[in-house]
Amino acid sequence: MEYKNPLGVDINLETGVIPGAKKLVRRLSDLKGYFVDEDAYSELLKENPVVYEVYAVEQEEKDGDLNFATTVLYPGKVGKEFFFTKGHYHSKADRAEIYYGIKGKGGMLLQTPEGKAEWIEMRPGTVVYVPPYWAHRTVNTGDEPFIFLAIYPADAGHDYGSIAEKGFSKLVIEENGEVKVVDNPRWKE
Numbered sequence: 365m366e367y368k369n370p371l372g373v374d375i376n377l378e379t380g381v382i383p384g385a386k387k388l389v390r391r392l393s394d395l396k397g398y399f400v401d402e403d404a405y406s407e408l409l410k411e412n413p414v415v416y417e418v419y420a421v422e423q424e425e426k427d428g429d430l431n432f433a434t435t436v437l438y439p440g441k442v443g444k445e446f447f448f449t450k451g452h453y454h455s456k457a458d459r460a461e462i463y464y465g466i467k468g469k470g471g472m473l474l475q476t477p478e479g480k481a482e483w484i485e486m487r488p489g490t491v492v493y494v495p496p497y498w499a500h501r502t503v504n505t506g507d508e509p510f511i512f513l514a515i516y517p518a519d520a521g522h523d524y525g526s527i528a529e530k531g532f533s534k535l536v537i538e539e540n541g542e543v544k545v546v547d548n549p550r551w552k553e
């Protein structure tokens with residue numbers, strides 16, 4: 365039997381950086397078609413800000429093993445919509461996931477394939493359980509980076525297709541200085 369080596373790393377709780385992790389950067393240009401307000405999107409694209417960064421420690425895609433990653437989701441809006449991660453189902457759709465809030469303010473939108481949505485607020489210390497089959501997207505509703513940890517099965521994979529195409533049935537927006545979760549006018553089942 366070949367055993368893998370255990371690993372302990374310290375997440376920087378201020379920056380979200382995991383030393384030695386693989387870094388992924390997503391800019392606004394990587395989120396084309398994701399925001400409802402296309403004019404606001406085009407305008408902000410001139411700056412093309414970084415929307416989020418992911419620091420991932422991933423294993424081979426085998427069942428039984430686990431990956432973990434931090435995400436640093438920057439504050440910002442496209443029109444009324446707060447910055448968010450793309451959001452995905454798992455390629456192996458029955459794989460669950462755990463998120464843990466580290467810094468900043470935000471939440472998670474979750475959705476079943478039929479479009480039943482849930483919004484869960486996240487603060488430092490919040491644990492979110494993502495059940496099997498639910499798509500999930502995180503949203504920064506604050507004015508500082510929203511940082512969280514995620515732990516997920518190594519063979520879960522990311523299925524972006526249907527969210528990239530149809531989005532979520534709900535939007536998280538700012539209106540009159542308040543955070544609101546409203547129906548997505550472009551949602552179609």
Ligand SMILES: O=P(O)(O)OC[C@H]1O[C@H](O)[C@H](O)[C@@H](O)[C@@H]1O
Pocket residue numbers: 418432433434435449450451452500501513514515516522
């Ligand atoms: O993959 P996205 O929907 O863009 O979300 C960004 C990332 O968020 C978390 O860190 C998850 O653990 C990652 O698996 C995911 O890649």
Ligand SMILES: [Fe+2]
Pocket residue numbers: 452453454461500516
């Ligand atoms: Fe996931």
